Amino acid sequence: MREEIMNNIMKALNEREIEALRWIRRHDGISRKALAEAMGLSQASITNMSKELIDRQYVVEGERVGQGMGRKEVMLQINPNKFRYLGIDIGGYLFRIALSDSNLTIIREQVCLIEEFKRDKDPLPAMLDKIKRFLEDAGISAAEIDAAGIGVSGIVDAARRRIVNVPNIADWEELDIVSVFERHLGCPVFLDESGRAMAVAEKVFGQAKSVNDFIIVHIAYSIVAGITINGQLLRGFNNVGGLLGHITADERAGRCLCGNYGCLENLVTFPMIKSAYQRESGNQESVLDALKKNDKTAIDVCISAGKAIGIALSNTVNLFNPEVIYISGPVFENLPIVFEETKRTILLRANRYATVNLRLLSSSYGHNQGMMGALALAGTSILA
Ligand SMILES: [Zn+2]
Structure with missing residues (x-):
């Protein structure tokens, strides 16, 4: 399928030109000299090829970047207007x-x-x-x-x-x-x-370009997670691999829409945290406003949410031993206390060898991930 599409869209390009475009994209811009070195080609052939790619509007010339005392080099970049x-x-x-x-x-x-x-x-x-x-x-x-x-x-x-x-x-x-x-x-x-x-967004376009073992977690109105091992996406036998939102977090908790009881998604999504606060405090105030006033119930609700997420992730860390966990979504962005408790719980509960140099970072695109x-x-x- 992919080869077919490549043929259709870029039939005018030869393999070497496609390879050059991929190098340019991966580096977010690259000089002719660095491209020649990366592809093992002479400067002259790269000069000809880049002229051709610029004439056909696949590539544009970007800013000049200086390295050390040397001459400043023009960076080749993918033409942002070529594809939609x-x-x-x-x-x-x-x-x-x-x-x-x-x-x-x-x-x-x-x-x-x-x-x-x-x-x-x-x-x-x-x-x-x-x-x-x-x-x-x-x-x-x-x-x-x-x-x-x-x-x-x-x-x-x-x-x-x-x-x-x-x-x-x-x-x-x-x-x-x-x-x-x-x-x-x-x-x-x-x-x-x-x-x-x-x-895929994090690996190809974001911060994980050189990270092969990572987990990405986004918590908004549902919980989604992607697990990458040795640079490959985990899918599992029935495409269910990475279904973090529906692992059991508390079997005494209510029935989830998936049919199971006590799923993580039933406890710690943004609306679940909001309603947990209203239930526990007995008032209709938003958990965000209550937190601003250092309300104890709001802090407790956020800490138990962070703990539940942290326990789920520490189990995941023990199973997959990632180098980085990237997190995003309104739960972490609006409730920093949840993020802190998640981090603390992972470091406390995951195996101490698995957490050596483990990094917990914000994903590259936040709510747009x-x-x-x-x-x-x-x-x-x-x-x-
Ligand atoms: Zn469920």
Whole structure:
């Protein structure tokens, strides 16, 4: 599939030119001299090739960068206007669409509630309508999109190109989303589970370029996680690998929408923390406002959420021994106390050999990590 797309989109380029574009993208810009060294080619052939790529608008010349006392060198960069990508992020609460340039810079985006599609057993036609209107408003035709990426907070079979199940929406089963969207949009469409898509964004475009063992966790209205081992995404036998939100955190807790009892997602998503505070305090104030006043109940609720996340992650650390855990989402961004308690619990509970030099960092794209994941699925189809 990928080779087919490469042929269609870049049939005018030879393998060496495609390799040069990949080097340029990976380095976020590279000098002709460094490119010649990286590819083992003479300066003269790189000069000719770069002229060709600039003439055909794949590459642009960026700023001059000086190294030591030497002459300043012009950096070659991917032309941001060469490719257009469409990203679709199907989350637990929001449905987001975005249009980006070749460097995944978002040009335009739209957000609506998943609720709008929940009534339909087959939500695909309504989603396509939304996307078509979004493109019309952007003044762009589907034919101008080079590739689209879809990230879904659910069970996804990327090889069969289907959404198998969305735990939070009972009726969405076996949705043939890729074929339907490819037929209507007329461009190649790539699908993966949100956590894995977020891991792709971090690995290819973000901070994890040289990190092979990492976990990425995003907690908003649902919990998604992506696990990368030896540079490969974990999928598992039935595509369920990395389903962190539905591991049992407290078996006495209530029934989850997935059918199990006491899932982590039932305890520590953003709305769950908000309602836990209201339940425990007996008032309707927001946990965010209460925290600002150092309210003890709000602090206790956040500490127990951080502890639950930390226990889940320390178990994950013992199983996969990551070098970095990247975290994002409104729970961590708005409630720093949850982040601190998560970190403390991991260091306390995970095996002490597993936590040597383990880093807990904010993900590269914060609340946009899911959308960047969807766009990265499209972007890597062309220039991985
Ligand atoms: Zn569950």
